[in-house]
Amino acid sequence: MMSNLIDLMSELEAEILQLRMLLREVAIPELCSYFHVPLVTKEEQDSIIEFGYSKIEVTTLTGHEALQRSLEALTDFYVPDSSFSRRFVTKHPGLIVVSGAKFEISAQVKRVNSAKLAFKAGVLVLSETALEKWKEVHDRFMHLITTTVYRSIYCFDENVHRINFNWVSRPRVSNLTKTELLEKIENGIFTVPPSHSMESWKAVLAADKSLIERQTNDTFTIRRRIKLRPEASIRLEDANSAIGYSAGLPYIVFNRPGYFTPLESFDASKKQNRTRKEDSLPLLIKRMNLYADSNSSKGKS
Template sequence: MASEDLLFYRDRILEQIEKLRSFLNDHQPVMAELMTVGTVTRHEERLKEVNPIEVSTISDASVDEIIRVIQDFCIDDIDVLSRNSTKVTTKYPGLIIVPEGAEQLSGIICDINDAKSDFASAMKRVNSEKHIRFKEVHRKLPGLVTAHSTRKILFVEEQLKKVTFAWRLNRNQVKTNASDLIAMLDKRRLVAVKSPVTTDLTVVANIDRAKALLERKVLRDGEGYRLCRTNTFPVPIAHLFTYRPEGKERGSSKYAETDYKVVKASLPIFGVGQKPTIKRLQDWVPAQDEALSNGRRSNHSYTELVPGADLGIFIMRKV
């Protein structure tokens, strides 16, 4: 797949977004809440430190303002890409409610998402090697913010009762074994030794200590190795409460008349009908223990293999 085809697939996304603009002009939203989450700089990303993140809100956003945030996946000033992170992009939580036209709106959003999927596939076909693909894609589209260009838009078919925006720190956990961890640490050690930014040999010493423990440690019954990482950067989410359609079984829902689910909220959420109640996203201030606890309870305990080494390797035990 030639990189020249990327322009074709990029333009298809923009064409479908223009159809959304026309629809919104013909069906003026009864609710248009747009929030913008401040970007995180590359410097903060590398240090894994995040200052309080501010959220700005526009109530009764215009159609042009709505379309602007959906189209915002190319940066005109490409110097921004050297100052700000292309990995942690600007996010636009929001809620757009139109009075009618559910079937048409659903089809338009489906077409936009399909065009985004085609664009993502086109990027993958440029080259099988990630670093070469990155170079070729950004040579053709130098201002592209890849993550934002492929984010899908959510359309909620059911009537919304309440939407609560909030923050979440994603914790990734992978079940693993000693041999895989040793192989991973060998690669980390090689990178650390060669890297000019490794000025503290404690990093290498901790890797060596972890390898030695993995080679000789015998796990007890009920124990296992886990590779855990709590993302330093919080992501906006939305708690959706929708009225349960008449005749639908309640099932396991704990609410009498509503269904509930949590969704990602990096782009505005669309719906049709009456205005739901809404709780807007607030500024995020990191709590000192938030990255560790993540606000979750567990029937397992986690002990770091090398305490304080920040290798992400834990021994899990049932409590």
């Protein structure tokens, strides 16, 4: 199984190399942009998890340097060393503008994305537990961050009218009945976190299940906030509205956008404080971001 995973990585790297060669041939460096976002160290990690980012200094690169950094980003799958956080992976927002070879590049991007999906599928079948899966992958790929391997490359072969980079953090909301929630907790036995043994994880799940069973309400809400990340609002020439795309990797376009807003540094002190719905809801299980609905009753004594 592990040899299969090594083969899948080799195939992915070969496809990316081919894409990089194509892009280098037809890219227009003076129209390329790359926005350097600093890595998060382990020393900074806990504070960011608890309080969020206070500032993120973005450095804008253009020309040949931007093109080079963008091409390197396509194979940036690893943290440099153990001093950097594995929970806050590198982001590579940028824009590669090319002229010509539209069919070849679009087709090669599809091959790269297919190879990424094949590698992901190979990882998912390694083991039923997260810890064993993590060990098997990292026995071969030291300091690999699988989520960076899985990232899709966005290539827009239609004329792009507007690209507006920005920082985004939004909640992902799931509403569950008590029965659905209990089933979700029970299924957690198949994904043991690296920080737990099987027995300690079973104890956590049993305590969570007991807590939910004591609740008198029948509906619950999971509001998991997506980490602050760079995105871009992109509108194609003939589209009626823009669509948001993750900016984990540089975008590839075949024309210079009519309107372009670069990614700016983030400063939390300049953001408006908005009241979030979950602030008024009873928090039941922090690790799940699980809240009782606003009309819920408190647990039985």
